[in-house]
Amino acid sequence: MKFQLAVNMERIDDSYDMKDVARHTLEMVQIAEEGGFDIVWAAEHHALEMTIAPNPFQLLTWWSHETSTIRLGTAVATAAYWHPINLAGEAAFVDLISGGRLEFGIGSGAYQREFDRMRPGLKQSDAWRYMQEMLPAVRALWRGDYAHDGEYWSFPTSTSVPKPVQPEVPVWVAARSPITYDYAVREKCNVNCWPLTRPFAEAELYMRQLNEAIAKADNGWSPRFALMRHACLYDNDADRQEALNAIRRLLSQFENLFRNTGDVVNGFPKAIPLDELEGREQYDPAMLEENLMFGSPDTAIRKLKDYQALGVNEFIYYASMGLSHEAQQRSLRMFVKEVMPEFREAR
Template identity: 50%
Template sequence: MKFAVSLGMERFSPETSMTAVMDNLLQLAKIADAGGFETIWTPEHHTIECTISPNPFQILTWLSQHTSRIRLGTATLAAAYWNPIRLAGEAALCDHLTNGRLEFGIARGAYQYEFDRMAPGVQQQEGVGYMKELVPAVQKLWAGDYAHEGQYWNFPRATSVPKPLQKGGPRIWVAARDPGTFDWAIGIGANILSTPLSFPAAEIGVLASKFNKAVADHPEVKRPKFMMQRRTCVYDRADDWHLAVEHSMNYGRYFENLMQNIGTVKNGFPEAVPFESVKGRDNYNPENIRKNLMFGTPDEVIVKLLDYEAAGVDQYCLGLSFNLPFELQKKTLRLFTDEVMPFFAQRERETQQLAAAGY
């Protein structure tokens, strides 16, 4: 199992400068690159200060100038906000500017608040239809001349300019939680991005079952990669869990505002909705958060990660962007690099040795 990190620029107060936000992101990216993480993922979002990323291709291009080997991925682009020709060209140019390190992650989109501004009249749930039309169109534009007549877009013969640096284009990743999306994504040869959200560890197996069924239903397709992401915080002492849990709970209330479109956003800053308005109260129980999310000492985190390894997850992604204090984000990356990743690297070496010996 390999490891990735999801990083974004976030502000929860106008007192925090963009200079500081950018500097924090760059420091974390450099730590991840030096530490041997496989991929940095960054999202697309608009009009909200808690996730500042109107064009992730710009951010990834910038990060590529300050890193040397780590892959750079969009997790995720919001399909309904893009024109296929524009997306194909911008992604291909980013692939060149990052020297072929781009990973292309896409989703239906998350926040109804955002849809109301970026794709008026479209319900967030409808985003999956845009995604299913958009991705094949982008792939064909990368390949050469292509004319499109669809439900959402129509255009005469055109092609992506430039073409991607990577042969065939960057690897495509699709965010999935429902069985239909797993099946469609794997059917077109895409890899899977998923998350158990704040659910108990059993949800890891549920998602793995959906992945495995889709793989079995498409024997004509090479097995894709399977990534899972959770909010992650690693600390020195077991008693240090309170701060991570507190920030996760508070961040969830901003998330509920944007997902349910039930709160107020002032000058880009969403208000945290009252606990009485949140869905899934068990997900806001401090002990459940501590247990379910990737919070713990290095030893506790290793035990939790074994569930992901057993489920066949190829890449575990640390979700660090939930208003966690910057110093704790840095500590998380360093503890993970120094005390967690070596454990799994050794397991991989042992597995390879057994395979070479015929076991």
């Protein structure tokens, strides 16, 4: 099994200085590289302190100068916020400056709040159309001169400057719905998925959708398939409680964003009081501890083997969840030391 890290510059409140946030994020990337992680992913979000990533390519360029082997991915560049020429050039520059380490992840975007600011009038539910037009244009620009006349973008003959170092940049699509799985396999992309806090059955659903898409495409393409879960390892009750408190607080802020309540002050989404959420399945501590990559190293190994038996052979360790910097690093080091060797020996 291969392991990947998703980590954000994040602030849940203003108790951390931004310089400390940046330092911690880089240290997490370096711990992952030293521990043998394959890829580290940077997101794209705007005007939100909980994910400080206005341009994922800036983050990857920064990390590329402080690492040497770990591959560098966008998870994801939000297609509707970019122009194809701009996106192709930014991505290719990262590939150049990193020595050919780019993993290009593209997706539709998450929050209507962001679309209201970045692409006013566009519904998040329609943004997949932009992604499906964007990707072929970017790939064509990487190859050379290309003119585009589409539904959302039109431009005369142009090209990506610079060009990627890699002859074929690996492309990843964030997929949840059957239409996106079909598109990813048809376009010969790899797939990453995020079951949020849903149970193992959600991963089974995504695997079925992937297999159905492969059969439908019948083009010889077998994508890499990576599954992401929030992750925190602990070996005592105090650390367990810290992890559960952190993820519940974070999820209450996500709830605010998904509802698009507008209750965001200076970049910080207000947490919906947990007493308003009691009894709702997605916030139940026992459910969260079971469904997420939470628990002891032995518990994590058991869960990963269940995913491996399902056919998931790449796991994305999602570190950012409002935990203290010390707890995040302690958990990641524990994962590297006590979990990953089990899967190295099994390869």
